[in-house]
């Protein structure tokens with residue numbers, strides 16, 4: 001299927017905003033549009049995820065970023081901001097993109113190692129979008145609107161990857177890593193508390209000293225590293241290990257990272273909002289294994 005550019009969607013949203021003014025559209029019209037979009041989102045049909053391409057991405061992408069409100073002005077503002085967000089995030093494609101088949105293979109690999117689908121996706125399936133764009137500042141995008149104890153609205157946007165040091169397959173697993181920590185903690189860009197145990201390993205491989213960073217930057221840094229560690233753990237000691245960008249990390253450290261992810265994923269049912277410490281998780285994982 002031909003890929004679709006999110007920049008075309010931004011143009012459509014700009015036209016919609018102009019039409020709202022020019023034809024004095026009322027909110028009832030937007031409510032119809034909202035319902036049509038909901039009907040148009042492809043159904044998961046029992047699957048834990050769907051890979052969307054072409055114009056199939058349009059309803060999924062808009063609904064992920066649009067909360068229907070009772071005021072036409074608020075809805076129009078939402079479209080206008082979404083258009084700006086798209087233009088600030090995406091550009092025309094260059095580099096290479098992961099194939100649909102590889103996405104399926106890597107989800108299967110994540111499931112084989114950590115049962116990701118069973119544990120985190122079966123109740124709330126995720127859409128994975130393949131778009132005809134490159135992201136200005138990242139290799140792929142995990143888009144989320146998370147509020148504690150509310151249903152998480154998230155999706156993964158797979159763009160063309162320009163950075164020759166990163167395989168698009170690794171970039172995809174990194175975004176799955178963001179999905180994992182977000183669904184565990186129910187907060188955007190917050191790693192589970194137990195991830196502290198890997199801080200000393202991570203600090204060995206980065207130039208900045210995390211303790212010296214402001215709190216907010218440190219939180220984001222460790223959320224990024226959680227996503228990296230998830231990708232490392234999935235690929236470690238598999239036929240796909242050549243896709244791991246972190247050749248600088250020793251096998252001993254990768255083994256510790258894999259052990260952490262394994263214990264975390266094995267104890268999710270007893271780790272509400274990711275608040276358990278590593279010591280608690282390790283004990284719970286041991287009891288389960290016995």
Ligand SMILES: [Zn+2]
Pocket residue numbers: 174178224227
């Ligand atoms: Zn990231």
